[in-house]
Amino acid sequence: MEQTELDTAALIILKQYDGPCPHCGFHLSHPQSNKCSECGAILVLSLSKPFRCTSWLLFAFGFIASIGVCVDQVGLFVAARIINGSPFIWGWILPEVILAIVLFVGLCWWWKVRSWALGLSPTWKWVIGGVGLAMPFFWFVALFTGFYITF
Numbered sequence: 199m200e201q202t203e204l205d206t207a208a209l210i211i212l213k214q215y216d217g218p219c220p221h222c223g224f225h226l227s228h229p230q231s232n233k234c235s236e237c238g239a240i241l242v243l244s245l246s247k248p249f250r251c252t253s254w255l256l257f258a259f260g261f262i263a264s265i266g267v268c269v270d271q272v273g274l275f276v277a278a279r280i281i282n283g284s285p286f287i288w289g290w291i292l293p294e295v296i297l298a299i300v301l302f303v304g305l306c307w308w309w310k311v312r313s314w315a316l317g318l319s320p321t322w323k324w325v326i327g328g329v330g331l332a333m334p335f336f337w338f339v340a341l342f343t344g345f346y347i348t349f
């Protein structure tokens with residue numbers, strides 16, 4: 199379908215619409231154009247599916263939250279040294295920096311294998327979702343334990 203055909207089809211459907219503008223809430227009664235007469239917002243028809251929490255999304259959350267754990271740890275270690283006026287110690291933040299880079303690469307890889315991951319069996323999806331939720335806690339404990347053992 200051409201763009202103009204889509205616009206024409208959308209306009210035919212919009213002319214039957216009787217309800218609030220999704221942007222400003224102004225009551226639109228059978229609008230004659232795809233523009234809200236009150237706020238000027240362009241009305242676009244679309245088919246969309248409701249949000250679904252997938253195992254892929256939970257695992258992606260695991261990567262992102264784990265990167266957040268690393269950034270938080272680095273921030274705390276740097277702030278502690280600055281507040282004390284002590285010299286900066288690379289050994290304290292290097293594990294977090296390296297892990298954050300590895301996790302970012304992992305997130306990029308996870309993004310690329312999205313369609314494969316969404317096609318896995320329900321059992322694997324539960325495993326992946328669970329691992330994704332546990333990932334930030336695992337990395338926090340691993341980083342903290344590593345710091346505690348080495349310093």
Ligand SMILES: [Zn+2]
Nearest residue numbers: 219222234237
């Ligand atoms: Zn409006």
